[in-house]
Amino acid sequence: MQRMGMVIGVKPEAIAEYRRLHATGSAEVNALLSACGVRNYSIYLREPENLLFGYWEYHGADWTADARRLDGEPAIRAWLGQTDPCQQPLASAGPGEWWSAMEEVFHLD
Template sequence: MPVPHTKRICQIIKLKPSAVDEYKAIHAAVWPGVLVALERAHIVDYSINYYPPLQLLIATMKYTGSDYEADMKKVSEDPETQKWWSMTDGMQESFVEGAEGSGKEIPWWTEVEEVFRFEGTTK
């Protein structure tokens, strides 16, 4: 069975110091509908890490579909995801000038360039 094309994505955003505990708590029990929307959009292997010295959230995910922009538009139109973002966006500070929130025209999270990848084999 062929392996689907995978686009790797890494994004960053700042987490407000006052929101650390709440952000971690809600992500310990992400709403099922939000996860279903991501799955429908061909997002897999999604994780968010936190680096306290810089108050930095680092998200990594893989996209296995064929039309990333269209699939992300579907996620942004999902009502439960919109409610989730209305809660989480207030806990974050975007690095993107003019950004107003998740799912808007200007990206909320900053996409980070990949500069190195090792896939586990030297042969």
């Protein structure tokens, strides 16, 4: 199992919409994530800094392949078409980076 944490900005004017989208969610997207080994997935919002922190546990053998599979799924692409306009990459994000990966510096079971 691999723990993954990532962070991105959320546009202040889009917070209500982002909350609404996640309150109803997408059963199809959730099933696809589960099928690709994503478990224990949470997204946290930090205001007033307007940051989203995402955390999940990957229970698979090849995250690169599973991520590629997810990227090709029409339901995922449709979901991202709704959520991405609410978000904004960090100023420190690299070229083409949307959510910025974070380094795990501590864990307690």
